[in-house]
Amino acid sequence: MYAIIRDGSRQLRVEKGGTFQFDRKAGKTGTIEFTEVLVLHDGEKVKVGAPLLKGAKVVGEVVKQEDPRHQVQAPRGLPQDARPPPEAYAHQDHRNRWITAGGPEPTAHPMFRDEVVIHVKAGDGHAGCVAMHREKYITRGGPIGGDGGKGGDVIFQADENYNTLYHLIHRPVFRAPGGEPGDSKGCSGRGGLNLTVPVPVGTIIRDAKTGALLKDLEAHLQKVVICKGGKGGRGNRRFATPTRQTPHFSEPGEPGEERRLKLELKMIADVGLVGMPNAGKSTLLSRLSAARPRVAAYPFTTLIPSLGIMKLGDIHTCVLADLPGLIEGARSGKGLGDKFLRHIERTRIILHLVDTAPMAIKTPSEAYRIIRKEIAGYSPALAEKPEIVLATKVDALEDKKALAALKKLVKKETGGDVLEISAAAGTGLKDLARRILQVLMETPALPVEN
Numbered sequence: 001m002y003a004i005i006r007d008g009s010r011q012l013r014v015e016k017g018g019t020f021q022f023d024r025k026a027g028k029t030g031t032i033e034f035t036e037v038l039v040l041h042d043g044e045k046v047k048v049g050a051p052l053l054k055g056a057k058v059v060g061e062v063v064k065q066e067d068p069r070h071q072v073q074a075p076r077g078l079p080q081d082a083r084p085p086p087e088a089y090a091h092q093d094h095r096n097r098w099i100t101a102g103g104p105e106p107t108a109h110p111m112f113r114d115e116v117v118i119h120v121k122a123g124d125g126h127a128g129c130v131a132m133h134r135e136k137y138i139t140r141g142g143p144i145g146g147d148g149g150k151g152g153d154v155i156f157q158a159d160e161n162y163n164t165l166y167h168l169i170h171r172p173v174f175r176a177p178g179g180e181p182g183d184s185k186g187c188s189g190r191g192g193l194n195l196t197v198p199v200p201v202g203t204i205i206r207d208a209k210t211g212a213l214l215k216d217l218e219a220h221l222q223k224v225v226i227c228k229g230g231k232g233g234r235g236n237r238r239f240a241t242p243t244r245q246t247p248h249f250s251e252p253g254e255p256g257e258e259r260r261l262k263l264e265l266k267m268i269a270d271v272g273l274v275g276m277p278n279a280g281k282s283t284l285l286s287r288l289s290a291a292r293p294r295v296a297a298y299p300f301t302t303l304i305p306s307l308g309i310m311k312l313g314d315i316h317t318c319v320l321a322d323l324p325g326l327i328e329g330a331r332s333g334k335g336l337g338d339k340f341l342r343h344i345e346r347t348r349i350i351l352h353l354v355d356t357a358p359m360a361i362k363t364p365s366e367a368y369r370i371i372r373k374e375i376a377g378y379s380p381a382l383a384e385k386p387e388i389v390l391a392t393k394v395d396a397l398e399d400k401k402a403l404a405a406l407k408k409l410v411k412k413e414t415g416g417d418v419l420e421i422s423a424a425a426g427t428g429l430k431d432l433a434r435r436i437l438q439v440l441m442e443t444p445a446l447p448v449e450n
């Protein structure tokens with residue numbers, strides 16, 4: 001593994017553990033020691049550790065780093081998941097290739113889009129027809145041009161069979177057909193067909209220029225006409241009067257409305273699962289609902305949010321949303337960033353999962369603090385939502401003191417307690433269901449933005 005370090009105007013390539021002259025004037029050198037973050041990011045400071053450097057200021061910055069081993073393919077014939085991660089902080093990309101620490105950053109699945117800008121145009125109305133009635137034995141038949149047809153509308157319809165906005169990104173313009181011309185026998189032209197664009201439930205439609213909210217589609221099959229088709233023009237027979245019996249003109253059709261739209265998908269769920277990568281969010285979702293998200297022992301297994309429906313007792317159900325993990329600095333784009341937190345904005349309660357297993361990257365209290373900080377930094381309203389804190393993987397718990405420290409911290413910060421669960425052993429799940437139901441009953445449903 002190597003890093004490219006920027007120091008003033010020069011750039012250096014330094015191997016891991018290699019020497020780096022960080023202060024040319026003083027002639028001081030240091031060794032590179034990669035910090036223990038999952039992946040180092042461009043612009044991140046490197047720790048320069050050597051006794052010689054005691055008290056010296058670190059001036060180097062990582063500009064780029066690469067690991068030649070970052071793409072390790074599984075042996076042929078084996079599913080790509082079958083190979084264990086070569087390093088502790090490895091993750092897989094969307095094509096199931098292993099990415100080791102220092103390799104490319106995790107990215108959201110490319111087929112998941114929760115924000116798109118599109119252009120829509122309704123059909124134009126057709127102009128009216130100018131024609132005079134001509135028929136054997138009928139003299140001076142008079143004007144008979146029919147009206148032009150109306151243009152088609154552009155309609156957006158919520159459809160629960162869609163869960164991303166990916167299907168919209170390849171089409172430059174969503175155009176409804178225009179009206180057809182009226183004919184010379186007095187008939188009106190056919191109207192253009194409406195264009196219905198399916199979008200996932202929970203799509204918010206805004207005007208891209210002004211940002212004004214046009215519609216929040218929050219129920220299956222809910223529809224909205226976003227651009228109205230233009231009216232057809234009247235044919236010349238409509239302009240005939242006793243004093244102007246042969247009008248040789250008709251009305252032009254109106255143009256259809258045209259708009260640039262920004263569509264945002266905010267999933268509608270009752271409960272959102274947040275936590276550090278590997279905290280056990282997807283495992284918990286698969287235990288509580290019929291959803292089967294991918295589960296594996298490396299961070300960033302989940303690259304797109306997924307929903308599951310959970311039964312709460314005999315009558316009630318609730319929708320759970322599993323999100324990709326957050327790490328420290330998610331607000332400034334680290335890991336998968338905080339862009340998925342928007343899906344939690346419309347949940348009523350947050351389930352905050354804290355990993356208590358010995359192999360967790362952070363201690364429970366640290367992990368809890370980091371996630372709370374990221375949530376509060378993303379939106380104060382989100383930080384105010386009712387939260388249930390879960391200590392996960394208690395079957396593998398070794399450090400009881402760390403768990404006690406977490407409980408103390410949560411008590412101090414929120415006054416609440418911590419539920420101990422193990423998705424693997426099934427402990428604490430009944431209590432959890434009871435608690436979710438209780439908190440949902442106490443929390444009012446959110447108003448829809450309209």
Ligand SMILES: Nc1nc2c(ncn2[C@@H]2O[C@H](COP(=O)(O)OP(=O)(O)OP(=O)(O)O)[C@@H](O)[C@H]2O)c(=O)[nH]1
Binds near residue numbers: 282393394424
């Ligand atoms: N011992 C034990 N292991 C668990 C438990 N729950 C999850 N795990 C393991 O923890 C690892 C991570 O689980 P995931 O459910 O993928 O974690 P996640 O929070 O969804 O991770 P990301 O999607 O990467 O953010 C897997 O290897 C699971 O088998 C548990 O209750 N006990």
Ligand SMILES: [Mg+2]
Binds near residue numbers: 293294301324
């Ligand atoms: Mg997951």
